Amino acid sequence: MNDRRDFFKKIGLLGLSGLAFKLVSNEQLSALEALGHQAGNSTPFTLSPLPYTYNALEPYIDEQTMLIHHTKHHQAYVTKMNETPSTNIDFQVDDMTKCRHIDQYTSAVIRNNLGGHVNHTLFWTLLKPNKDAKPNLPSGKLAEAINRDFKSFEEFKKQFSEKASKHFGSGWCWLIEKDNKLLITTTPNQDNPLMKVAEHQGKIVLALDVWEHAYYLKYQNKRADYISNWWNVANWEKAEELYLKK
Numbered sequence: 001m002n003d004r005r006d007f008f009k010k011i012g013l014l015g016l017s018g019l020a021f022k023l024v025s026n027e028q029l030s031a032l033e034a035l036g037h038q039a040g041n042s043t044p045f046t047l048s049p050l051p052y053t054y055n056a057l058e059p060y061i062d063e064q065t066m067l068i069h070h071t072k073h074h075q076a077y078v079t080k081m082n083e084t085p086s087t088n089i090d091f092q093v094d095d096m097t098k099c100r101h102i103d104q105y106t107s108a109v110i111r112n113n114l115g116g117h118v119n120h121t122l123f124w125t126l127l128k129p130n131k132d133a134k135p136n137l138p139s140g141k142l143a144e145a146i147n148r149d150f151k152s153f154e155e156f157k158k159q160f161s162e163k164a165s166k167h168f169g170s171g172w173c174w175l176i177e178k179d180n181k182l183l184i185t186t187t188p189n190q191d192n193p194l195m196k197v198a199e200h201q202g203k204i205v206l207a208l209d210v211w212e213h214a215y216y217l218k219y220q221n222k223r224a225d226y227i228s229n230w231w232n233v234a235n236w237e238k239a240e241e242l243y244l245k246k
């Protein structure tokens, strides 16, 4: 039960209050556990609206891409989770949304689709409109930490862009805090650095979706151009909020 409380604490710390995870009461959970997690009382996962309009990130990320990314791709992860037989889902959802345990499950459906739901929900919050094309730079404690660990923002930007560009196939590029140090890392598919399966585990500060569905309509095969433009709409306020959370 404490694990369950830890999960909700962690999700809260990530600022993922919009996530529509199954919120069963402790009593319900106890009942489910007593039933060996066989109960199928499903509350559906839902797709939360974006915190901005679909065209708000133009000209850097186009409206059609955002619309399809959110209403088709993200929705598909949500739908697949809801289609997953509910016999084990109460236990798995509860445990897997802690992310650290996702890899304990053999179900690729759960790992990929719940991972996709978590990653995209976070990703939307880490983007923000920049209609005036203002310089978009981190500030405060996060800027200090970036300068400390990468020598300069430009050097960090170069390393992050390179890592994201070179990631093979579908996946994500992350800025994480690990052992009190910032680190750039990537994960395949819908894995993330909160999962034990990740090469580097740590606190997520910044996320970039490098799946082709995130950029192909506008940028085709030019992932590097997508990344180059994404820097204009990275939400540094949200990134610093994540960085400062204990």
Ligand SMILES: [Fe+2]
Residues within 6 Å of the ligand: 069, 073, 120, 209, 211, 213, 214
């Ligand atoms: Fe995506």
